Amino acid sequence: MSGRTIPRRDFVAGSVTAPLALGALGCSPNDEAAVQESEPQALDSAVVVGPVPLASPIRGLQAERMRLAAERRAGIPARVASWGEELEHVRSQVRAARDAGVNAFMVPVVSGEHEPAASENLRRFHEAVAALRDEVVAVLNLDGLVSAVVTGRVGLIPWFQGAKMIEADLALFAAYRASGAGIMAPTHLWKMPYGDGAFERSDQGLTATGRLAIRAMNRERIVIDLSGMGPRSCLDAMEESEHPVIFSHSNARAVHDHPMNLGDEHLRACAELGGVVGVSAFPTCVSAGDNPTADDVLRHLDHIVEVAGIDHVALGLDFTDLPRKRFPSDPVPDPPYRFPEGFSGFEDLPRLRDRLAERGYGEDDRGKILGGNMVRVLRGVWGDGAG
Amino acid sequence: MSHPFDPALLAEARALQDDILVVNGLDASLLNEEVVRTLKAGGVHMNMSTLPDLSLSSPFHQFMLDHADDLVPVTTVAGIHAARAAGKVAVGYCWQWVDVDEDLSQLAGYHRIGLRSSGLVYNVGNYIGSGCVDPNPGPLSHYGIQVVEALQELRIVVDIGGHCSEATSYDVLEVAEGPVVCSHTNPLALRDNPRCMTDGLMRAIADTGGVIGIAAFNFFVVREGQATLEEFLRQLDHMIDVAGVDHVGIGLDQIIGRNDRGPVNPVTLPPEAYPQRYEDWIYVEGLHDFTGVPLITAGLLERGYAPEDIEKIMGANWLRVWAEVWGD
Structure with a gap:
């Protein structure tokens, strides 16, 4: 057996590989009327979390x-x-997710x-969104997010x-942004042309090249x-960026020292830029023990709040069952x-909300987290609306 | 006193080249008529050609077929000798960096097409390691180690090129077994350019049994003006002094057919390492194409190198390493 056994189907006639062509598939079912009627406060209590991978094959060929x-x-x-x-x-x-x-x-x-x-992955994503359009919305901009909230999808x-x-073909960022790349991690866990x-x-x-990116x-x-x-690359990137950055799924080294986690210097730099750190439940990043608890995760959250402030923390979750280990030395176990x-x-x-309350986070704080x-x-970087 | 340009000495140099096997260890030219013509005119028997696109759809395959009377693709040292015997120029295929999108399973196919030598990093950091103009040079990455191992497994020559950072280069020497080469560089001791190489690294390459090829790119020899053949030969002398006569060759790095006009990309080709207009990408006096190769041979004769040492420098050192790595 080889990697070629990836389940796949023919999506659309012809081959659509150029990212810009994806918009032509009409896969962004933002309900314009609903969005326009919605009040600006539609997002005030929105619950926005992640990353969490979808079921294959939508989650991607590499995975x-x-x-x-x-x-x-x-x-x-x-x-x-x-x-x-x-x-x-x-x-x-x-x-x-909706029920929660x-x-x-x-x-x-x-x-x-x-x-x-x-x-190809991006095309699969849009294809899946189109197939499930009565229950999901592709969020490519703030309108998409408002649409999700007001339509209950x-x-x-x-x-x-x-x-x-x-890589170095930086003009492609515009093409990917146009076809859905609202949030990008410039590097993955290993060496890249950027850092x-x-x-x-x-x-x-x-x-x-990384600075230009x-x-x-x-x-x-x-x-x-x-x-x-x-x-170091993180610090350089935060020095270079004029916009807030996020750490979508990273914990605190002060609580558990792991390469994926952040030192206080990084937490403070992120806060200074106005960014957020999403707390991860991925066990290896939570604690050294075999059986991390929800409280262990929340200890990371408490520390990030203490160092970066309540305005700079989120829920990164990172609920994944996908393999992460690429090289034998990678500090992650197999699933x-x-x-x-x-x-x-x-x-x-839902229970997590209660746990946060038990730890003394009030309603406003819970809404922020x-x-x-x-x-x-997202609003600060993307701007209001579909822009 | 004779001079490399002296007709009598040049005739002697040409005669010597007819007795030995002359190898250019790195060429960055597009394969075209001018390359074929000047390789023959310059008495070059083997040219290691950079072919960034080695795919089956690359037009160079047809070019090789169309020029079968003059050129022979080679993958073995025996093949080089056979081409020489048939009066043709042998052409080897190489890369200056491994561009397989982190998918090393592609390497076997490229080896089958003829890839026999490869660089790793081109000036700026990539997935493999850091480049010679990077602000914070570092070692090979995890993937970079796999790349070196995969190249060696396929018996493709590992070439630090001169484009890797010093840190990555030393790391390659650490990871690789057997000879490692640097196909085209110049001595940093005589020209302060990040693309040039320290004496220590040249010695370390020699210690692996490898070869360092000298480039004829003007800006690697002098900062301003036209580099003279004398200045180039002084660099060659220095490299031989440092690395030993068994570990130096030529890797002239011409870009015939690729010499564009206008500004260069200052990120990958920054001003401290490269002239910022392609018009200024010139070559050492007499070495703008291969017709000047006998000038190098003549220069070595004039400097008193024994014919058997000239034979090594002008080709036999490359052949020794290739025979060992390619396994023929």
Whole structure:
């Protein structure tokens, strides 16, 4: 068996690989009338979280390749689901999010893919959104988010890990922004033409190209996500960026020292830019023990609030079952992961509100943590409306 | 006193080249008529050509077929000797960086097409390591280590090119087994340019049994004006002094057919390393194409190098390393 067994289907006649062509598929079902009628405060109590990967194959070719490789290693026969079955997985996942009060969550569309796989992933994403349009909305701008809230659908925010489809061809940021890349992590966990990843052998800071990439992302109003980037590169990027940045799923090194987690210097720099840090439940990033708890996750949140402030924290969740280990030295185990009890899926979010209250976070604070802070950054970087 | 341009000495140099096998260890030219013509006129028997696009759809395959009377693609040292015997110029295929989008399974196919030598990083950091103009140079990445291992597994020559940072270069020497080459560079001791190489790194490459090729790119020899053949030969002397006569070759790095006009990209080709207009990408006096190769041979004769040492410098050192790495 090889990576070629990735389940796939023919999506549309002809081959649509250019990212700009995706808009032509009409896959962004923002309900314009509803959006226009909505009050500006529609987003005041929005719950915006993530990233959380969707069911394959929508979650991407690289993820599928790694899943199949891991299952092969474990002797598990390849499971090949049909596109329809995959859509049903996504539908139940989206319903779980909706039932937990989630208005929108970030969805990894690209996780380290180069072209043409990256465009193919983006096409699958839009195809899935189109198929599920009565329950989901693709959130490509603030209107999309408002649309999700006022129509009661779940917003899916395409999220890109690694701008490998762009590299030094910086003009492509505009093309990807236009077709959905509202949030991008310029580097993944390993070395890139822009800088070093958190799992690298070195910690070298941004390259000249990396600095230009940060400026290009500012220019195109793409939210810069620095989760997974190495410490020096992160500091350089925050120095270079004129806009707030996010760490979509990163915890505090002061609570648990792990390469994915952030030192206080980084937390403060992020706060100074007006950004947010999304707390991750990924067990290896929560604690050194085998059985992290929801309280362990919240200790990270408390620390980030203490150092960065209540306006700079969010819920990164990172509920994933996908393999992360690429090189033997990578500081992550193979799946299945043991997520903290009480903090392992969307269904835990209602109880999480109570836990936050128990820890002394008032209603306003809870609103900021669950989405208010993230909405502030999205609005600040994207601008109001569809712009 | 004779001079490399002296007709009698040049005739002697040409005669010597007819007795030895002359190898240009790195060429960045587009394969075109001018390259074919000047390779033959300059008495070059083997040219290692940079082919960024080695895919099956690349037009160079047809070019090679159309010029089968003059050119022979080679993947072995035996093939180079056979081409020489048939009166044709041998052409090897190389890359200056590994561009497979982190998918090393593609390497086997490129090896099958003929890839026999490859660089890793081109001036600025990539997935593999850092480049010679990076502000914060560092070692190979995890993937970079896999790249070196994969190249060696396929018996493709690992070439630090001169475009890798010093830190990445030393790391390559650490990871690689057997000879590592630097196909085209110049001594930093005589020309302060980030693209040039320290004496220490040249010695380290020699210690692997490898070869360092000298480039004829004007700006790697002098900061301003036209570099003379004398200045170029002084650099060659220095490299031989430092690395030893068994570890130096030529890798002239011409860009025939690729010499564009206008501004260059200052990020990948910054002003401290490259002239900022392509018009100024010129070559050492007499070495703008391959017709000047006998000038190098003549210069070495004039400087008193023994014919057997000239044979090594002008080709045999490359052949030794290729035979060892390619395994023929």
